[in-house]
Amino acid sequence: MNLKDWGLDSFFEEEYQTYNKEEEILRGRVTLEHKHIYRVQVEDGERLASISGKLRHQAVGRDGFPAVGDWVVLREGGEGRAVIDAILPRRSKFTRREAGFHIDEQIVAANVDTVFLVMGTDQDFNLRRMERYLSVAWESGAMPVIVLTKADLCPDIEKKRAQVAHIAVGVPIHIVSAINGQGIEELQAYLTSGRTVALTGSSGVGKSTLINCLADSELLETGEVRADGRGRHTTTHRELVRLPEGGLLLDTPGMRLLKMWEDEGGVDHTFSDILKWAQKCKFSDCAHETEPGCAVQEAIDQGLLDAARLQNYRKLGRELAYLERKKDAGAMRSERERWKKQKVQYRKNTRHRR
Numbered sequence: 001m002n003l004k005d006w007g008l009d010s011f012f013e014e015e016y017q018t019y020n021k022e023e024e025i026l027r028g029r030v031t032l033e034h035k036h037i038y039r040v041q042v043e044d045g046e047r048l049a050s051i052s053g054k055l056r057h058q059a060v061g062r063d064g065f066p067a068v069g070d071w072v073v074l075r076e077g078g079e080g081r082a083v084i085d086a087i088l089p090r091r092s093k094f095t096r097r098e099a100g101f102h103i104d105e106q107i108v109a110a111n112v113d114t115v116f117l118v119m120g121t122d123q124d125f126n127l128r129r130m131e132r133y134l135s136v137a138w139e140s141g142a143m144p145v146i147v148l149t150k151a152d153l154c155p156d157i158e159k160k161r162a163q164v165a166h167i168a169v170g171v172p173i174h175i176v177s178a179i180n181g182q183g184i185e186e187l188q189a190y191l192t193s194g195r196t197v198a199l200t201g202s203s204g205v206g207k208s209t210l211i212n213c214l215a216d217s218e219l220l221e222t223g224e225v226r227a228d229g230r231g232r233h234t235t236t237h238r239e240l241v242r243l244p245e246g247g248l249l250l251d252t253p254g255m256r257l258l259k260m261w262e263d264e265g266g267v268d269h270t271f272s273d274i275l276k277w278a279q280k281c282k283f284s285d286c287a288h289e290t291e292p293g294c295a296v297q298e299a300i301d302q303g304l305l306d307a308a309r310l311q312n313y314r315k316l317g318r319e320l321a322y323l324e325r326k327k328d329a330g331a332m333r334s335e336r337e338r339w340k341k342q343k344v345q346y347r348k349n350t351r352h353r354r
C-alpha cells in the first residue's frame with residue numbers, strides 16, 4: 001500500500017526527511033486510538049503501536065500524544081508491534097478544551113483537509129450554531145464545507161440556503177438528502193484520493209447515514225486480511241478509513257461532539273463583518289452598546305447587520321474570557337503548588353544542615 005493513498009504528500013515527506021536515517025524508521029498514519037494503543041497504517045499494512053517512554057516524557061498536556069490522523073515516526077518493537085517515537089507537525093487540528101480544574105487541550109483529529117459542517121434543515125437548523133462551527137473550522141486549519149441534510153423534509157430549502165450563505169461568505173454549501181440521493185455526488189467530489197474529510201454536527205442530523213451513502217457499502221464494518229500474513233480476518237473498527245474511491249474519511253466520537261470553545265482567531269474570522277464595522281466606531285475601545293458614533297449599532301439600525309449576530313459574538317467573547325480566566329487560575333494554582341514544594345524542600349535541606 002502506497003502511503004500517498006493515505007495522504008502522505010510533500011509537506012509530510014519533507015518532515016520525514018529531518019529524521020535520522022541511520023536507524024530504520026517506519027512512517028505511518030494513526031487510524032485509531034484506544035487508551036494509548038494506536039493502530040497505525042504503514043507501508044506494508046498495519047501495526048499496533050504504543051508510544052516510547054521518551055515521547056511520553058516529552059508530551060506536555062494531551063496535545064503531545066498522537067491523535068487519529070497524525071503522521072508518526074515509528075520503529076519495529078517485535079511481535080508485530082511498533083513503537084511511536086515522534087509525531088510530525090500537524091497541518092490542521094481539531095481540539096477539545098475541557099474547562100475543568102485546568103484547561104486541558106485534547107486533539108480529537110489531526111491533518112483533516114476538509115470538514116463537513118453538517119446541519120439538518122428540520123428543527124436542527126440554527127444559524128448561530130453554524131457560526132460556531134465555522135469558527136471552529138477556521139481555527140482548525142481545515143477547509144469548511146457546509147452540508148444541509150434532510151432536504152426531502154424541508155419545504156423552503158432555498159430560503160435556508162440563502163440564510164446560511166449570508167453568514168458563511170465564500171464557504172461551499174451543499175444540500176443533501178439520504179432518502180433521494182440529492183447532493184451525494186457533489187460531496188463525493190471532496191473525497192478524492194489521499195484527501196481527508198471529517199464530519200461534525202449535532203446528534204441525529206444524519207452523519208452516519210451520510211457516511212454510509214458516501215462509503216457506498218458497509219465498509220466501516222468490513223474486516224481486512226491481516227498484514228502479518230496469518231490471513232485471519234479482523235473486524236476491527238477504524239476511525240480513519242479509506243473509501244474504495246480513494247478518499248479518506250475521519251470519524252471519531254470527539255470530532256462528532258466538538259465542543260465549541262475556540263479562541264480569537266477563528267471567532268474573528270467568522271465575525272469579520274462586525275469587525276469591519278467596528279473599525280469605523282468613533283472610540284477605539286467601543287463596546288458597541290450606547291456609545292456615540294458606534295458604527296456597529298448604526299449598521300444594525302440600518303438593517304445592514306443582524307443584532308443577533310452581535311449578541312452571538314459577545315457571547316462567544318464572554319466564553320473565551322471565562323476560559324482565559326480559568327487558564328490563569330490554573331496557572332496560578334500550579335505556581336503556588338511549585339512554590340509550596342520548594343518551601344518543603346528548603347525546610348528539609350535546612351533541617352539536614354542543622
Ligand SMILES: Nc1nc2c(ncn2[C@@H]2O[C@H](COP(=O)(O)OP(=O)(O)OP(=O)(O)O)[C@@H](O)[C@H]2O)c(=O)[nH]1
Nearest residue numbers: 149150151177178179202203204205206207208209
Ligand atoms: N428524511 C430524512 N431522514 C434522514 C436523512 N438522513 C438521515 N435521516 C434520519 O435521521 C436519523 C438520524 O440519522 P443518523 O445518521 O443516525 O444521525 P447522526 O448524525 O449520525 O447521529 P449521531 O450518531 O447521534 O451523531 C435516522 O433516523 C435517519 O434515518 C435524510 O436525508 N432525510
Ligand SMILES: [Zn+2]
Nearest residue numbers: 281286288294
Ligand atoms: Zn461601536
